[in-house]
Every structure is written in C-alpha cells, then in structure tokens.
Amino acid sequence: MMQFPEMMQYMASHGLLSPQKPAFHAPEGYEFLPDADFDRVLDALPLGSEDKALRRSVAEDDIIPVRRDVFVIRNPRYTRSYMHAHNYFEMVFVVDGSITFCFENEPDRVLHSGEAVIIAPGSRHDINIRDDTSIAYVVCIRKSTFQTTFFRQLEGSNLLSYFFQTILQGEGRPNFLMFYLKDSTKINRILRSSIIECAAGDAYSNAVVISLIQLVFLELLRSYSQTISYYNYEMGSDFSLVLQYIQHNYRTLSLPELASFFHYSEPHLCTLIKKNTGHTFSDLVRELRLEDAKRCLRDTDMKIGEIAEKVGYNSADHFSRVFRKAMQQSPQDYRRTHQDADTFIPFRTEEGRFD
Numbered sequence: 001m002m003q004f005p006e007m008m009q010y011m012a013s014h015g016l017l018s019p020q021k022p023a024f025h026a027p028e029g030y031e032f033l034p035d036a037d038f039d040r041v042l043d044a045l046p047l048g049s050e051d052k053a054l055r056r057s058v059a060e061d062d063i064i065p066v067r068r069d070v071f072v073i074r075n076p077r078y079t080r081s082y083m084h085a086h087n088y089f090e091m092v093f094v095v096d097g098s099i100t101f102c103f104e105n106e107p108d109r110v111l112h113s114g115e116a117v118i119i120a121p122g123s124r125h126d127i128n129i130r131d132d133t134s135i136a137y138v139v140c141i142r143k144s145t146f147q148t149t150f151f152r153q154l155e156g157s158n159l160l161s162y163f164f165q166t167i168l169q170g171e172g173r174p175n176f177l178m179f180y181l182k183d184s185t186k187i188n189r190i191l192r193s194s195i196i197e198c199a200a201g202d203a204y205s206n207a208v209v210i211s212l213i214q215l216v217f218l219e220l221l222r223s224y225s226q227t228i229s230y231y232n233y234e235m236g237s238d239f240s241l242v243l244q245y246i247q248h249n250y251r252t253l254s255l256p257e258l259a260s261f262f263h264y265s266e267p268h269l270c271t272l273i274k275k276n277t278g279h280t281f282s283d284l285v286r287e288l289r290l291e292d293a294k295r296c297l298r299d300t301d302m303k304i305g306e307i308a309e310k311v312g313y314n315s316a317d318h319f320s321r322v323f324r325k326a327m328q329q330s331p332q333d334y335r336r337t338h339q340d341a342d343t344f345i346p347f348r349t350e351e352g353r354f355d
Contacts, residue, residue, distance in 0.1 A: 001080035005054045008047075021046050026196045031189045035096045038192060039135055042074050045199055058086035060142050065201075069145040070209045072194040075099070075136040077129040084126065085174075089141040090119045091216075092127055093181075095188055097134025102126040104174050116179045116187075116220070123174035137191045139213055149210060150217055179220050187216050239276050242269075246281075250288040251312035255281050285312075290326055293319070297335040304331050 002010065011017050027033075030041055052062055063086070064071040075092065083102060092101070093116045101109045101117060103125045111117065119125055121143055129136060141150065181187060194212045197205045242262060246253060258281070259266045273281050289311040296307045308319035323331050 001078050003054055003079055003082050004076055005052045007076075008052070024199055026199075030196065031192050035135060035188075036133070039074075042195065045195075054082070056082075056084050058084055060086070060088045060140075062086075063140050064088065064142060068198075068206050068209075069142050069149070070194075070198075070206070070213050071140045072191060072198050072209065072213070073138050073140075074195065075127055075129060075138050077132065077134070079128065081126055081128055083124045085122055085124045087121050088143050089121060089146045091139040091141070091213075092117050092119070093137045093139075093184070093187065093191060095135040095137060095184070095191075097129075097131060099134060099136050100128040100130070102128070103176060111178075114181045114184045116181060118177040118179075120173065120175045123176060125176075137195065139191070139194070139216070141213070145210070150214065181220075187219055190216050190219075239272065242272065243277075246284060247288070250285045251292075251310070253285065286322065286326070289313070290323065293323060293331070294327075294334065294338075297331055298338045307331070 008017075024044060024046055026041060030038055033041070055062070081102065092099070092111075094111045094113050096113050098110050098112045101111050103109070103119075103123065127136065127138070190212050194209050194216075197209045197212065242258070245258065245261065255266055255269070259269045262269070264272070270281060273279070273284065277284060279287070292311045293307050296302050296310065300307075302310070304320065305316040308314075308316045311319070313319035313322070320331055323334070327334055329337070
C-alpha cells in the first residue's frame with residue numbers, strides 16, 4: 001500500500017504513465033447510475049501526473065489545481081495510513097460501504113454510508129478504505145474561499161453559525177463536524193456533478209463547482225439539528241449537544257437549568273459557551289428570541305403580546321424594550337416596514353380594487 005504521490009512515483013519509474021492526457025466523456029445520465037456503475041465511470045478519469053512530494057503538512061496547491069477554489073475527487077482505496085494535516089477545509093462523504101476516519105490521538109472511527117465529516121485546517125487525520133466497493137468523495141476547499149463564500153450561508157438564527165465561525169476558523173485548532181444524512185441521494189448526485197465538472201476544467205467549471213458545493217453545504221445546514229455531531233479536541237467533548245439543547249429550549253431556558261441538565265458548574269458552562277461561540281449564554285438566548293420574533297412579525301398576524309409570550313418574554317413591554325434596543329425600531333414599525341416591503345398585489349387600481 002502506498003500514498004498517492006508514492007503511487008505516481010512508482011508508476012513513473014516503471015514507465016506506466018502516459019505522456020498524453022486521454023479523452024474523457026461522462027455518459028448521459030451519469031447522475032442516476034447505480035453507485036457501482038458510476039464508480040466504474042470514475043475509473044476512466046485521467047489523473048494528474050505532477051511529481052508531488054509526500055508531506056505531513058499538505059498545502060492547498062499540493063492538491064487543488066491552480067486557479068481552482070474547490071476540487072472534488074474520489075478517495076483512493078488501499079492507501080497506507082499516513083497521518084497528515086493541511087491548510088484547507090476538507091469535506092468527506094461516505095457514498096457506499098464504510099471508511100476508517102483517523103483523527104489526532106483519538107480512537108479510529110468507522111463511518112458508514114450516509115455519514116459526512118468536515119475537517120478543520122490544521123487537524124491531523126487520515127481516511128482509509130480497505131475494500132473494493134466502499135466509496136467516499138472528498139471535497140477540498142481553499143480556506144479563503146470557505147471564509148468568503150461558504151460562511152455567507154451561515155447567517156441566521158441557528159447556533160451552528162456561531163461555532164462554525166468560532167471553532168473552525170481557529171488557527172491550528174484540530175476539530176471536525178460530523179453529519180448523518182438520512183437521505184443522501186440528492187447530495188450524492190450533486191457531488192457526482194462536481195467531480196465531472198472538475199474533470200472538465202473549462203472556463204466555467206470552477207464557478208459551477210463552487211455553486212454545486214454551496215448546495216451541498218445548504219443541505220447539511222438544513223437538517224443539522226438532528227444530524228450534527230461536533231467534537232472539540234481541546235475540550236475532549238461533544239459540545240453540539242449543549243448547542244442543540246439551547247436551540248430547542250431557548251424560549252424558557254435558564255443558565256442554572258442548562259448547567260444542571262449537563263452536570264456542569266455555571267462558571268464552567270459559561271466558559272464553554274463563550275469559547276465555542278464567541279457569545280455569552282444571555283447573548284445567544286436574546287439573539288435566538290429576536291430572530292424568532294422577527295419571523296413572527298414578518299410572517300404572521302400574531303399580536304405583540306402573543307409574540308412576546310411565544311419567544312419567552314414575560315410581558316409585551318419588556319419584549320418591546322429589548323426589540324427596540326436591538327433593532328432601533330419598535331416591533332410595530334418593524335412589522336409595518338417588512339410586511340409592506342414583502343407585499344406584492346398585481347393589477348391593483350388606484351382605488352385599491354382589483355381589475
């Protein structure tokens with residue numbers, strides 16, 4: 001067993017590499033082929049023959065082609081174990097069978113079909129496949145691209161936004177996020193298209209691949225609260241459980257209740273929340289309540305008092321004071337502005353009647 005650069009060097013020394021790149025054409029309807037059939041399509045993909053040295057610290061340009069922001073490949077099988085780290089983000093999706101995920105000094109994890117992991121830059125890890133049929137796709141994303149393009153998808157009221165931005169951007173802090181995809185069919189098809197686009201390499205393929213991986217990212221975010229598992233290597237704990245509990249109970253949750261539920265002292269829990277999200281417990285709860293309130297003001301006809309009660313405030317006056325301080329306008333003004341802006345009634349006459 002060899003690592004990929006060793007394979008290329010071995011083939012070059014034995015005259016097994018072609019000096020010319022063979023033509024490749026994906027068959028029509030490749031997105032809908034059975035996994036085993038599409039795997040054979042990938043067997044015909046030309047591989048680059050650049051002479052790359054084997055390193056424990058892998059740089060973006062060692063893997064991602066020049067002038068490309070995202071590169072999607074099938075993970076090789078039967079590579080020898082080789083713990084390494086890189087300065088870009090890596091997303092691994094198990095399409096079929098199982099893989100072994102090695103991370104830092106932790107016990108190896110076996111990931112099965114439908115599971116995915118996002119690995120932060122600077123994390124020592126390895127992916128091993130030890131059979132002929134298991135399939136995993138790897139998405140390599142330049143760090144600058146991840147920050148400028150994919151973090152835009154993190155705006156909103158979910159707590160995944162906070163620890164994605166706080167933890168995964170931490171320089172040299174080994175961490176990963178793990179997801180289970182209840183139905184991975186859609187993501188599998190998107191990733192197939194991404195691999196084929198990477199092979200095309202025309203003037204438009206880079207932008208197309210970025211858009212496709214954005215769709216993958218959004219699918220993960222859509223269902224994160226039921227499927228995400230987050231590991232903080234420095235703390236030795238799965239902190240996503242705490243964030244999920246806050247997300248689902250913030251309307252009535254207090255810090256003492258949260259600390260009691262997870263058997264933490266209040267000071268220690270405050271430290272964990274601040275370190276993982278960049279915000280205090282009170283800040284998180286207030287932001288979640290405000291986002292919920294804004295949605296109710298925009299999309300429902302609920303009275304202000306009903307909204308205040310729904311999002312966890314004891315009185316409409318208290319809610320209005322908090323809302324005005326955060327938004328620089330009253331709940332009534334916010335509703336008037338956003339409902340008017342979102343309302344479109346075609347063919348209305350000057351008298352307000354329909355033609």
